[in-house]
Amino acid sequence: MDLTLDNLKQAGAFTGAPVEREIKWEMGGQEHTATVYVRPLSYKTAVSDIMSVSKGDQALIAGRIAACICDKDGKAVFTPGDITGDADPARGPLDGNLTVALLTAISEVNSLGKSKS
Numbered sequence: 001m002d003l004t005l006d007n008l009k010q011a012g013a014f015t016g017a018p019v020e021r022e023i024k025w026e027m028g029g030q031e032h033t034a035t036v037y038v039r040p041l042s043y044k045t046a047v048s049d050i051m052s053v054s055k056g057d058q059a060l061i062a063g064r065i066a067a068c069i070c071d072k073d074g075k076a077v078f079t080p081g082d083i084t085g086d087a088d089p090a091r092g093p094l095d096g097n098l099t100v101a102l103l104t105a106i107s108e109v110n111s112l113g114k115s116k117s
Contacts, residue, residue, distance in 0.1 A: 015041070018072065019037065019038050019039075019109045020038075020072070021035070021036050021037075022036075023036055026097055027097055032098075037071055037072050037074075038069060039067070039069075040109055045064065048063035048064065049064065058084060061103070062083035063080045065099070066078045066079055066080045069105075083099070
């Protein structure tokens with residue numbers, strides 16, 4: 001295959017629209033449910049991952065969530081600072097259970113950790 005935009009489109013090399021997922025997490029003794037939109041791993045995710053390597057694991061995870069979780073139109077919901085709490089120290093970092101629920105949704109959309117037969 002020649003590397004052309006048309007061939008890449010036919011091969012599905014572009015991520016396209018975000019994928020809708022429902023997440024559940026417990027916080028303060030209450031179960032919460034939300035609809036989230038997950039952008040499949042893409043150029044934006046790769047850039048975020050590379051930029052955060054020098055900052056450590058916390059930045060990598062926050063960058064991954066910020067790069068993948070979006071609204072239905074594909075606009076980012078979070079910045080990495082929103083996840084870590086650096087954007088608003090009075091608000092603090094994102095709840096741990098919600099963080100895990102978001103990472104699980106990202107993993108599901110991208111089939112991470114599942115071998116293909």
